[in-house]
Amino acid sequence: MIGAKVAVRSVVRNRRRSLMTVGSIAVGTAAILLIGALLAHLLLSIETATVRRVGHLTIFKAGYSDFGAVNPLRYSIPDYERVIRRLREDSELRSVTRVITPVQSMFGLISSPDSGASKTFFGRGVIWSDRQTMAGWDPYRLNLGGPTSASLRDDDANAAIIGEGVARVLGLCERLRVERCKSPPKPVRDTSLAAIPDEDFSSLAELDGPVAQAPAAGDSRPAADLLASTPNGAPNVMRVYVDRAERQVAKELDDNAVAVQLGLAQSLVYGRNPPEVSGLIVQLNETVQLPRAEARLKALFREPGMNLEYRTYEQLTPFYAQTRAFFKVLFTFISIIVGLIVVFTVSNAMMMSVLERTSEIGTMRALGAQQGAVRNQFLLEGTVLGSAGAGAGALLALLLAFALNRSGLTWQPPTAAAPMPFRLYLAGETALILAVPLLLVVVACVASWLPARRAGRMTIVEALRHV
C-alpha cells in the first residue's frame, strides 16, 4: 500500500515529465482509437453499401457458382416462387430476414431510338419495392443516405434505371437531367454500311415473334431498346422507358448498369419460355445473424427439390474481404508503431525516474524493502502513467470523434456513388474503446519492466552513495 502511495505520488511529483509521458500515451491511444474508428466506419460503410446492393446471401441453383458463368440460363431457378414461399414460411429464417427477393441477371445491347446510339449492357431485373427496401438497410445508423429517389411502382413494368455512364453514351443526359455529363460526339456515318438499317432492334424481335409488351402510350420518359438472346439463341427486344440515371460505385458498373422490372427482364431473357430467375437475394436484419441464416439455409437445402446453393456477400464481393484484410494490416501496423513510441517514452521516463531516485531506492532497500517490492513499485508507477495516458487518450478520442461527427465534413468512400458525411464510428466500438487503452496500459507496464528490474537489483551501497 505504501509502495503504491510512493508510486502515485512520485508520478505527481515529477509533474512535467509525467505530463509529457501521459501526453504521449494519450496521443497514441487517441490516434489508434480514431484510426480504428475511421476504419470501422469505412468497413461498416462498405458493408452497408454492399448489403444494400447484393443482400447478405444470394441463393443460386446448385452449380451456378462453378459453372454458371458459361451458361447462366442453364443454372436459373425455375420454381423460384415455391422456393421463396418455403423460405418465408420458415419461422427461424423469417425472424432474421428483412427481404427475400428474386433477381434476374441479363446482358445484351441497349440502344436509344432518339439518338441512335447503342452499347452493351449488363443488368438485373428486380422488384422495385424490394430494391427500395434493400437500399434502406442501415442497422448501424450510419445515415449514408438512403435511396436517392422515390421507389418506382411495382406495376411500372416498362421502367428502367440506367447508370450515368450508359446515359452519357446514349445521349440521354439532358433528358434525364444528369449533371456534369458530356454530350456524345455526332456519329460519323460509314457510307459502306448504308445498306444496313438503323439500330432499331425492335424489328429484329419480329424474327422470333415478339413477347407481348404493354403499350406505354404517353410515357414522356426517354425510350431505350434492350436486345438480348433467349435460351434458344433467338434475339429478343424489349422497349423500356428510362426513369432516371443513377451513379454507380465503379465506372465499369456506371457504364453498363441497367435495372428493369423483374417481369420485363424475364420476358427479355426467357422470351415465351416459363419465367425463371437467376437468383434469390436474402437481406437479413443484421449481419450478425448471417451464421444463423446460413445454418438454416443449409438445412433447408437438404429438403427434396431444393437443389440450391448460396453465396454470402463477402464471397460475391471479394473487394469487401480484401479491404477488410487491408484495414486489419493497416490498423495493426499503426498500432505497432504507436506501441513502440509508447514503449520508448515510458521506458525513458521510468529510466530517468530510477536514475533520479537512486538514493531513495538505496534507502528503501536499506530499510528492508525486498527487491521485488522496489521493482513492483516502479512497475506500478509505469502502469499509473500508462493508465492515466490511456484514459486521457480514450477521452480525447471520444471528444474528437464527437466533434468530427458533428463538423459537417463530407467525403466520398470507395463504395459510395456520392459524397457522404465524414464519420468516426467510435461509440459503437466498445471492444475497441476498452481494448486499445488496456493494451497500452499493458505496453506501459511492460516498458517499465527493465527500469523497474534495474531499480530492484541495485546494489544498496552504491545506490546510497549516489548523489
Next chain:
Amino acid sequence: MINLKDVSKTYKVGSVETVALSHVTLSIPESCFTVVVGRSGSGKTTLLNLLGCIDFATSGTVEIHGLDTRTLSDRDLTTFRARHVAFIFQHFSLIPVLTALENVEYGLLAAGASQRVRERAMAMLDDVGLAAFADRRPNELSGGQKQRVAIARALVKEPSIVLADEPTANLDSETGDSVTRLMRQMQREHRTTFVFSTHDPELMEVADETLKIKDGRVEFAPEHLQVPEFAQ
C-alpha cells in the same frame, strides 16, 4: 552481540583496488552506544555498511546475533535487516513524497508490521517531538526535524541495532547536540545497540565506547572490544 572476525573489504574500480577495511576484528556488545571515529576515507562507512548487512566483506566473517551474514541470501538478509537493523543517514534520506508520519510508517511496514502501524508511528513521532509535523513532507521540515524523523523511522520498529553514519554532519552544532541527546536518550530508553560514525569530538564524549579507525584498520579499541584470538 556483533562480532567481526578478520574482516577485509576491497573495492575495485576498473583495475584499481582500494582497501577500505583490512583485517578488522572486534566485538560490539549489546545495548552499547558506540562511536566510530576516523578521518574521511578511513573506512568508517564501510564498517557500518558491513554491520548493517548492506555490503559484504571481501574476506572474514560478520556475525550478528550469532548469525553469519555471508550465509544468508539477499531475501533473507533483507528480512533480517528489516527486523533487526535500522539506519540513520547523514543526508536524512527520507522518502520525499511521503509525509513525516508516512516515512516513520515505512520503517514499520518494511519490517513486516501490519497492526497499529499508524498509532505506533505517531507515538514515535511524538517521542521525538514532531507530532505536530506529522503531515509535513520532508521539504517542509528543517534539517534537524528531518533527522528526528529519521531517528523515529529507525527506532519505531524496535531494532536491536541502529547504525548512524555521521548523523550530525549536516546539522548546525546546536541542532546536532539536540539530535545527539535525542539519540542517546532513545538508546537508553529502548536499550538499543547504537553504532555511529562521526568526526564530532563532542559526540565521543557521550559514547559508551569509542573505536578509532585509520586507513582501514582499527587503531584503537577498548580492551574488552578486542577478540583475543584475533587481536592485533
